[in-house]
Amino acid sequence: MQAIVLHGKNDLRYVTDYPKPTPGPGEILLEMTYTSICQTDIEMWQHGMFNWRGKPHIQGHEAAGIVVELGEGANIAGIEVGTRVAIENVRTCGTCFFCRKGTSQLCENGRNFGFSDDGGLAEFGVWPASLCIPLPDNMTNEEAPLAEPTSVAVHAVENANVVVGETAAVIGCGVVGLCTLQVLKAAGLRVIAIDPREQSLTIASELGADATLNPNEVDVGVVLPQIADALRDGRDLLAFLREGVRGRVDSDAEPSHPMTSTTSALPRTTKSPDDTQSHNGYGPDVVIETAGAPGTALDAANWVRRGGRVVIVGFSHESQDDINFGRSHMGEKNIMGSSATSHGGYHKAVALIANGSVNVKPLISALVPLDRGIQDGFERMLKPEKDVYRILVGNG
Numbered sequence: 459m460q461a462i463v464l465h466g467k468n469d470l471r472y473v474t475d476y477p478k479p480t481p482g483p484g485e486i487l488l489e490m491t492y493t494s495i496c497q498t499d500i501e502m503w504q505h506g507m508f509n510w511r512g513k514p515h516i517q518g519h520e521a522a523g524i525v526v527e528l529g530e531g532a533n534i535a536g537i538e539v540g541t542r543v544a545i546e547n548v549r550t551c552g553t554c555f556f557c558r559k560g561t562s563q564l565c566e567n568g569r570n571f572g573f574s575d576d577g578g579l580a581e582f583g584v585w586p587a588s589l590c591i592p593l594p595d596n597m598t599n600e601e602a603p604l605a606e607p608t609s610v611a612v613h614a615v616e617n618a619n620v621v622v623g624e625t626a627a628v629i630g631c632g633v634v635g636l637c638t639l640q641v642l643k644a645a646g647l648r649v650i651a652i653d654p655r656e657q658s659l660t661i662a663s664e665l666g667a668d669a670t671l672n673p674n675e676v677d678v679g680v681v682l683p684q685i686a687d688a689l690r691d692g693r694d695l696l697a698f699l700r701e702g703v704r705g706r707v708d709s710d711a712e713p714s715h716p717m718t719s720t721t722s723a724l725p726r727t728t729k730s731p732d733d734t735q736s737h738n739g740y741g742p743d744v745v746i747e748t749a750g751a752p753g754t755a756l757d758a759a760n761w762v763r764r765g766g767r768v769v770i771v772g773f774s775h776e777s778q779d780d781i782n783f784g785r786s787h788m789g790e791k792n793i794m795g796s797s798a799t800s801h802g803g804y805h806k807a808v809a810l811i812a813n814g815s816v817n818v819k820p821l822i823s824a825l826v827p828l829d830r831g832i833q834d835g836f837e838r839m840l841k842p843e844k845d846v847y848r849i850l851v852g853n854g
C-alpha cells in the first residue's frame with residue numbers, strides 16, 4: 459500500500475509497497491480518510507525528535523478513517539464496518555503505576571499511533587477499536603483529524619483548573635493555540651491571544667479572542683496586564699483602548715478592529731516584567747504557552763498574575779529551560795506541563811467540534827493526496843514564512 463515512512467532524521471519516504479496491516483485481537487482495520495501534518499511531525503523529520511521506536515514507521519498521529527474490517531473481539535458498540543472514526547492516538551497499558559492511579563496520560567508503557575506505531579499517512583491503518591471514536595453525522599472527514607490538537611487543548615485547559623469568568627492569555631496562535639483559545643471561550647473565560655503573525659491574530663479574533671497582541675508591535679509585558687485587568691473588570695475594551703492604556707495613547711481614532719489595528723497604538727516600554735506587575739496591573743489568571751519558541755515559557759511565567767497558573771504545552775527543539783523558579787516562588791505561581799491528552803479528552807474534543815464550540819475549518823489550509831504528501835505537505839511546512847496551519851493528506 460502507499461505510505462509515508464519516516465526512516466530517521468531527514469529521511470522521509472513515500473513508498474507504494476508497504477505491507478497492508480491486518481487487525482489483531484481487539485483491533486480494527488481502517489481505510490484512512492485524512493491525516494494532518496503537525497509541527498511535531500516536522501520536529502521528528504527534521505530534528506529526529508520523538509522517534510521512539512528507532513526503526514522506520516508510518517508518520518501521522520492526527521488521523522481519521524473508515525472501518526473496513528473488525529479483528530477478533532473488536533465488535534464493540536458503535537463500531538461496525540463503514541463507521542467513520544477519529545483515532546485517539548495514545549494507547550496506554552492499563553497496568554503501570556500511573557495507569558492504575560487514573561492518570562493514564564503519564565503511562566510508562568504508552569504507545570502512540572504515528573510515533574511508536576504505524577500512523578495515518580497511509581492507505582490503511584490498524585488500531586484498537588476502543589480507541590476509535592465514531593464521528594457524529596455533522597462532523598466531516600476533513601474536521602476529524604483536528605480532534606487531536608483539540609484534545610491537546612482540552613487537556614491543557616483542564617490542567618489549568620480554569621474557573622468561569624477568569625481571564626486567560628494564550629501564547630502562540632498555531633493550531634493548538636487557536637484550539638486552546640476556543641476551548642477556553644467554551645469554558646467561559648475571557649481570552650487574549652498573543653502571536654507575532656498578523657494572519658494568526660486575525661483568525662484568533664474571528665474565533666472569539668477578546669483581544670490580541672502582537673509582540674512585534676507592543677511590549678506585551680506592559681500591555682497584557684492592563685488589558686487582562688480591563689477584561690476582568692468588565693470594562694469596555696474598545697473604550698479602554700480609545701482612552702489609552704494608562705493615558706498614553708494619543709490617537710482618538712476609532713479602532714476598526716479591537717484585535718490588531720489598535721495594538722500598534724499601544725505604548726512600548728523597556729520595563730522589566732517585575733515592574734509591570736506592580737505598575738501596570740495584575741495580569742491574566744492563566745497563561746497557556748503553546749508556541750514552544752525560545753523564551754516563551756519564561757514569558758508565560760512572567761506574565762501570569764501572582765497566584766496564577768501557567769500551563770506549558772509548546773515544545774520544540776528550540777524550547778529552553780529558562781523559567782526563573784525564584785520568581786515563581788515569590789509570586790506563588792503554579793507552573794505545570796501538559797502533554798498530549800488524558801483519557802476522555804478525545805471524546806470531549808469530538809463533541810466540541812461537532813457542537814460548534816470549536817471551529818477547526820479555518821485551520822485547514824490544504825488537502826493533498828498521499829503521493830504528494832511530502833512535496834506539497836511536509837516541505838511546504840518548512841517554509842520560513844509558513845502560510846499554512848494544517849495540511850490534510852489523504853484521499854478523503
Ligand SMILES: [Zn+2]
Pocket residue numbers: 496497498499519520606607
Ligand atoms: Zn500533533
Ligand SMILES: [Zn+2]
Pocket residue numbers: 550551552553554555556557558562564565566567568
Ligand atoms: Zn500504563
